[in-house]
Amino acid sequence: MRITRTAGGRRRRAAVIATTGLTATALLLAGCSSDSSDSGKSDANGPITLTVSDYGQFGYKEAGLFAQYHKLHPNITVKEDTTADEKVYYPKLLQELNSGSGLSDVQGIEVGRIKEVVDTKANNFADLSKVINVDDWVSWKEKQATTSGGQVIGAGTDIGPMSLCYNTDLFKKAGLPTDRDKVAQKVAGGWSDYLALGEEYKKHAPAGTYFMDSASAMFNAVVSSNTQQYYDSSGQPVYKTSSSVKDGWKLASQAASEGLSHGLAQFDPPTWPPALRKNSVATVVCPAWMAGQISTNAGPANKDHWDITTAPGSSSANWGGSFLGVPKNGKHVAEASALVKWLTSPAQQAAVFKAIGAFPSNKKAYTLPEVKNAKLPYFNNAPVGKIYAQEASTIPAAVLGPKDADIKDAFSTQITNMEQRHTSSAKAWKDAINNIDKTVG
Secondary structure, three states, rough: OOOOOOOOOOOOOOOOOEEOOOHHHHHHHHHHHHHHHHHHOOOOOOOOEEEEEEEEOOOOOHEEEHHHHHHHHOEEEEEEEEEEOOOHHHHHHHHHHHHHOOOOOEEEHHHHHHHHHHHHHHHHHHHOOOOOOOHHHHHHHOOOOOOOOOOOOOEEEEEEEEEEEEEEEHHHOOOOOOHHHHHHOOOOOOOOHHHHHHHHHHHOOOOOOOEOOOOOHHHHHHHHHOOOOOEEOOOOOOOOOHHHHHHHHHHHHHHHHOEEOOOOOOOOOOOOHHHHHHHOOEEEEEEHHHHHHHHHHHOOOOOEEEEEEEEEOOOOEEEEEEEEEEEEEOOOOHHHHHHHHHHHHHHHHHHHHHHHHOOEEHHHHHOOOOHOOOOHHOOOEEOHHHHHHHHOOOOOOOOOOHHHHHHHHHHHHHHHHHHHHHOOOOHHHHHHHHHHHHHHO
16 A cells, blocks of 8 residues: 555555466456446446545555446446545545535545444445345454444455564574474464564574564554454443553563564654665564565565564454445445445455455455465565465454544554653553543543
8 A cells, every 4th residue: 555554554565466377357357247237237327437535555446447347337437536644534534424525436444443434424324235245255344344233334345364474584594493384383372472482583683683673563463363452342442451452562562671673663764664675674563465565665685585474373363454435425326336346346356466465355255366376476475365364264353443543543652652762661551541541532
């Protein structure tokens, strides 16, 4: 995705993925054929333009999907309006929902915002429950966009199943295993094992290198691998007492105090890309979309210096992902709904995965060659299709809250303060809680 960041992590650059089997074009044609009977239904006889508003990089242009849709439906032209930063996009979306004007035919919604939209803005969106088959998605994905009354306000696009990216060159120099299965065994017990591996790395680390780039990224992964995160099942905020938050904070504090983390703010242009280019980071917590960030910022000189294995522990985490919703007062609700169905169908999600590395949330895509056989040449041909699908199957059905994104940001900021300013864990925690209290109210 282009330069954008939210606590939910919807920031991504394209990852070059190699596959065997069907080509993207063949998959698109297959997907077009299977969906044409439904998506071809239109309540407009003349030419129409459908507008899609989103943020960052959804990958539709890169995968050629809008052009393909126009070939299937010559009377329909799709125009995309992309805001680089989701933090700029979302307040504008809320303003337009409140005023009832300015909305596009299709609107993107980030996973860190979906609960707030479901709870407070569902009446503004068309019900997609009769348009898509929610059982086609991983079980927890569409539940996130479903109201208590069964209305589905958004169709899932991508998800961010967690893995672990590691620098094989640095691991070898530090005397650690480089085989992805052996690395997976070293962290099989969970994130405590991950830090223990970091201690091993530190003993023989090449000068000027660190085990991880960011303790706040690890914190997010720890929290996201649990069902209860910042809210409980009744909708009450529990960020002060949640065991997952406390566990993540303890581990992040340890990483900061013991010098295991470089203390970088992920994606910060002056610091994070140079650290990757200079080979000064040994591991990065790696949702599916992160691989593109690493390969882009580390550069071609570091190709084959990286590999990917499964995330620590038996339960994976989801970091990132989005939905497409259709405002119900739009001029072309039927056509927009058909477009959303088509864009989120297996073949189209597989094409986006091939184009930019956004992993499908539609589980029927996992058996397609574009996904199942996917490998990343930059990462020693890591079998990411297999790894991400395996991780996706163990992601817990998390309880989401309306202010998840803001809460994550507050904790991340204070963890970075521990790393960069040497703020004590106690003070950083107090400052985070005070800021969150003001936000949540």
